[in-house]
Amino acid sequence: METTSKGDRNPSSVRLLIQLQRNGNWVTEKDVTINGKTTSQFLASVILDNLPPRPFNIRMVRETADSTTDQLQNRTLWSSYTEIIDVKQCYPNTAIVGLQVDAEQFGGQQMTVNYHIRGRIIQVPSNYDPEKRTYSGIWDGSLKPAYSNNPAWCLWDMLTHPRYGMGKRLGAADVDKWALYAIGQYCDQMVPDGFGGTEPRMTFNAYLAQQRKAWDVLSDFCSAMRCMPVWNGQALTFVQDRPSDVVWPYTNSDVVVDDNGVGFRYSFSALKDRHTAVEVNYTDPQNGWQTSTELVEDPDAILRYGRNLLKMDAFGCTSRGQAHRAGLWVIKTELLETQTVDFTLGSQGLRHTPGDIIEICDNDYAGTLTGGRILSIDAATRTLTLDREVTLPETGTSAVNLINGSGKPVSVDITAHPAPDRIQVSPLPDGVETYGVWGLKMPGLRRRLFRCVAIRENTDGTFAVTAVQHVPEKEAIVDNGARFEPQSGTLNSVIPPAVQHLTVEVSAADSQYLALAKWDTPRVVKGVRFSLRLNQWKR
Incomplete structure (x- = not known):
């Protein structure tokens, strides 16, 4: 800046040469002229390309004469230098998008942009079409890259990927992909969406925005498909809450009886743990991908237990129908599966692993003989001699569960009771x-089915088993809106049993009348007294 004698401030200029020493000679690379007017320091940047091999010399030469008065302010100096490495940046494993907009269109405020993304390309079965959600042929265990929002294969990717998942600690052989294959097929089955159409039973659309504990992330993934992780001693497998075949029936003759003479010990869930209404938070596409809340209620349960509200988040859920099913599944699980059984087995009697469905044939609980051992077999007449006497109902068809040569339970009809x-x-x-x-x-x-949740080895060589009640009809209730009238698992009841086939024989002896009454009851009677009243009338 230059100031005149009258006090006017005018622009000034300075010419500079940027030179590099090449082969011993100074060569001008840039001829820079700075024009302007300012009262503070002004920084000008110069970029030099095509540099000589290092080390090299560089200098700045001022062509404009230095000022000799205070009226001309054009002092220059070398402030700093920066080495620039010009490379093409790539963002591995990252999707990058950029927008250039005019800030005036938004009033100078910062702009926020939301994107609808599909997500990662993950490994899926080679015989799986993720677009149509169909499977062709028998899977050979190989995988292929594809996009899929099937929660089973999103979980597989999280467990085995070495960059963002647990792949550095778990290998592909440490995760049961065959169990995930069955779970994935179950998730792809079409169910009513609640609006007259159909949709996959379970989909998974989530993103991990921050680092979290592996177990917490694993639990969230499993909650999206009604399953739990189980370490079977060799690999991490998964047990899904869905109808399954019974692995083994256990009777009173299989379990170890404690000092009180009890083999099966039962407990029930607390009333406060039986929720009758659930508020499910999920990501709603119809609400700009913001969080919406789906209210699920059971009116009959509310009338019986009162309104007991539970608030939950449906992780990775972007469907209102799926959110409704998630809430209804919680309600029906807590209302229908209220019983837990504990029993102890010898090492030779243990025939199942955690997650398997077992059947409990407890004579004491049922109020009748429902299980035992076979004493002899007559193959010619297909007659089985049992270790105890049984009573079959007069109406209806009864069946018996037997263990075949493959060690699997088989149900056959009872044709005669000789x-x-x-x-x-x-x-x-x-x-x-x-x-x-x-x-x-x-x-x-009702058959009393339970799902094993824990097996513990005792110091005496026996195994303690804990199992929770399993109601296979729950799937049809939650996914298809079916209604079932639950049957009782016991003949013991607080309702007095009906009297059937009542006969009375009256005889007179020594001016006294004797009455002999006989009757049947449709179920076993314990702790019940019957009152017999005889009326005398005249013709």
């Missing part, structure tokens, strides 16, 4: 052995 301790079946399964387990299935008496 003696209290003998039954005839059709057909007789192959491989049924003497002293094998049998369990009765009678009309009007």
Whole structure:
């Protein structure tokens, strides 16, 4: 800046040369002229390309003469230098998008942009079409890269990926991909969406925005598909809450009886843990991908237990129908599966692993004989001699569960009951052995199914088993809106049993009348007294 004698401030200029020493000679690379007017320091940048090999010399030469008066302010100096490495930046494993907009269109305020993204390309089964959600042929265990929002294969990617997941600690052999394959097929099944259409039973659309504990992330993934992780001693496998075949029936003859003479010990959930209404938070596409809340209620349960509200987040859920099913699944689980059983087995009697479905044939709980051992087998007449006498109902078809040669339970019909301790079946399964387990299935008496959740080895070589009640009809209730009338699992009841086939024989002796009454009851009676009243009338 230059100031005149009258006090006017005018622009000034300075010429500079930027020179590099090449082969011993100084060569001018840039001729810079700075024009302007300012009262503070002004910084000008110069970029030099095509530099000589290092080390090299560089200098700045001022062509404009230095000022000799205070009226001309054009002092120059070398402030700093920066080495610039010009590379093409890439963002591995990252999707990058950029927008250039005019800030005046937004009033000078910072602009926020939201994007609808699909997510990662993950590994899916080679016989799987993620677009159509179909499977072709038998899977050979190989995988292929594709986009999919199937929660089973999103979980596989999280567990095995070495960069963002647990791949540095878990290998592909440490995760049961065959269990995930069955879970993935279950998630892809189409169910009503609540609006007249259909949708996959479960989808998963989530992003991990911050670092979290691996177990917490694993639990969130599993909650999206109604399953729990289980370490079976060799690999991390998964057990999904869905209808499954019974692995083994356990009777009173299988369990270890404690000092009180009890084999099966039962407990029930607390009333405060039985929720009748659930508020489900989920990401709603119809609400600008903001969080919405779906209210799910059970009116009948509210009338019985009162309104007990639970608030939950549906992780990775972007469907209102799926959010509704998630809330209803919680309600039905807490209302229908209220019972827990604990029992102890010898090492030879343990025939299941955590997550398996087992059947409990407890004679004491059922109020009738429902299970035991086979004493002898007559293959010619298909007659089984049991270790105890059983009573079959007069109406309906009864069946018996037997263990075949493959070690799997098989249900066959009972065609005849020639003696209290003998039954005839059709057909007789192959491989049924003497002293094998049998369990009765009678009309009007619900099979008592449980899912094993824990097995602990005791110091005496026995195993303590804990299992929770399993209601297979829950799937149809939650996913398809079916209605079922639950049957009782016991003949013991607070309701007095009906009297059937009442007969009375009256005889007179020594001016006294004697009455002999006989009757039947449709179920076992314990702790019940019957009152008999005789009326005398005249013709």
